[in-house]
Amino acid sequence: MSLAHALMTSLLEKPSSGYDLARRFDKSIGFFWHATHQQIYRELARMEKAGWIASEAAPDGGKTRKRLYQVCPDGETELRRWVLEPTAPTDLRDELMVRLRADAAIGPLGLEPELRRRQALHEARLAAYRAIEQRDFPIGRSLSREARIQHMILKTGIMYEEAWARWSAETLKLLAE
Amino acid sequence: MSLAHALMTSLLEKPSSGYDLARRFDKSIGFFWHATHQQIYRELARMEKAGWIASEAAPDGGKTRKRLYQVCPDGETELRRWVLEPTAPTDLRDELMVRLRADAAIGPLGLEPELRRRQALHEARLAAYRAIEQRDFPIGRSLSREARIQHMILKTGIMYEEAWARWSAETLKLLAE
DNA sequence: TGCTCCATGTAACACGTTACATGATTGC
DNA sequence: GCAATCATGTAACGTGTTACATGGAGCA
Incomplete structure (x- = not known):
């Protein structure tokens, strides 16, 4: 269970509603970790029951629901404990790899359009991340420890999309041979 | 549901038992896509019920269970259909990213040992993949289309582990600042 | 009035993990 | 004889996805 800890990390920086979390889930985490609002509401309910977070009606005079x-002391204690647990690396596990392998076994089946689509998709994300980088982490500005780590996380997303865009191009070349 | 299609791809190349599939799940898929034997047995049962695959007792005279x-014509039809469906890219979603973000928010919490552990882990995998590459895809040998695609998939795993090893090193440097 | 967005939720299901169980074969 | 490995399975649970539902607020 790690969605809970991701949500607490977001809440630590800014107390939010489930709806807000669902939409942004926090900039530098949400870019590469999507969660549906149902997942988030369910998790928030559990966390509140566990005493990790507490809620109050938004200060809008009861106009909305x-x-x-926000995170309680017990929640932060739990987060500190969890952070130092060992982690298992995430598997690659991209379905395109399986499709490619199937194409190798019984193909050629015409994966080119899909690869071009994927390449465009990764390049679009890459452009979006780079725009955010220029906006939030301009060159030559000295940054706090927190900002430097956040920048690192964003750069990881950039590296990831770069790698997939490059991979798509290379694989297209291979299929064209 | 894509485990079914991954399994069929493996079975197309070599009819196997659930046990065999669980152990190797096929070289170039299994390296970066792990599935437990329970998942595989459950999936094989479903697929047989759907008429995608068929089973027979192993030719060992009933010594073992x-x-x-092997894949039936209906299974191959289904696989061909599935291969051309559009794919969604896999999220990055590595827990280390969340822990790092939490460390930025309430840290420093001492993530260095975990990062060193992860770096070593990725480098070990990298070495294993490279050994396989040298064994199965020696330089200067001309390869079939199928082998070239399989080589591409292995190289993807190599790129992936390289990227994570590099990332671990960079992040360690950042935390040491 | 009707549309969109805000904001939260229930229910059912698919997929993945963990624990436990069973019995046969192989090797020391 | 005992342990490890082969080979398959049941059960329970946790996480993630999809469909559906509800009602208020803001705007044309």
């Missing part, structure tokens, strides 16, 4: 969540 | 599965 919005609830603001 | 081993069953050999």
Whole structure:
């Protein structure tokens, strides 16, 4: 269970509603970790029951049903404990790899359009990340420790999309041979 | 549902038992896509019920309970259909990223040992993949289309582990600042 | 009035993990 | 005889996805 900890990390920086979390889930985490609102509401309910977070009606005079969540001391203790647990690396596990392998076994089946689509998709994301990088981490500005780590996380997303875009191009070349 | 299609791809190349599939799940897929034997047995049962695969007792004279599965025409039809479906890219979603983000918010918490552990882990995998590459795809040998695609998939795994090893090193440097 | 967005939720299901169980074969 | 490995399975649970539902607020 790690969605809970990801949400607490977001809430630590800014108390938010489930709806807000669902939409952004926090800039530098949400870019590469999507969660549906159902998942988030369910998890928030569990966390509140466990005493990790607490909620109050949003300060809008009861106009909306919005609830603001924030992290309790127990939640931060739990987060500190969890951070130092060992992690298992995430598998690659991209379906395109399986399709490619199937194409090798019984193909050629015409994967080129899909590869071009994927390449465009990764390049679009790459452009979006780079725009954010220029906006939030301009060159030559000295940054706090926190900002430097956040920048590192964004750069990881950039590296990831670069790698997939390059991979798509290379694989297209291979299929064209 | 894509485990089914991954399994069929493996079975197309070599009819196998659930046990065999669980152990190797096929070289160039299994390296970066792990599945437990329970998942595989459950999936094989479903696929047989759907008429995608068929099984027979292994030709060992009933000595073991081993069953050999192979792909039926309906299964191959389904696989061909599935291969051309559009794919969604896999999220990065590595827990280390969340831990790092939490460290930025409430840290420093001492993530260095974990990062060194992860770096060593990725480098070990990298070495294993490279050994396989040298064994199965020696330089200067001309390869079939199928082998070239399989080589591409292995190289993807190599790129992936390289990227994570490099990332670990860079992040360690950042935390040491 | 009707549309879109805000904001939260229930229910059912698919997929993945962990624990436990069973019995046969192989090797020391 | 005992342990390890082969080979298959059941059960329970945790996480993630999809469909559907509800009602208020803001705007043309």
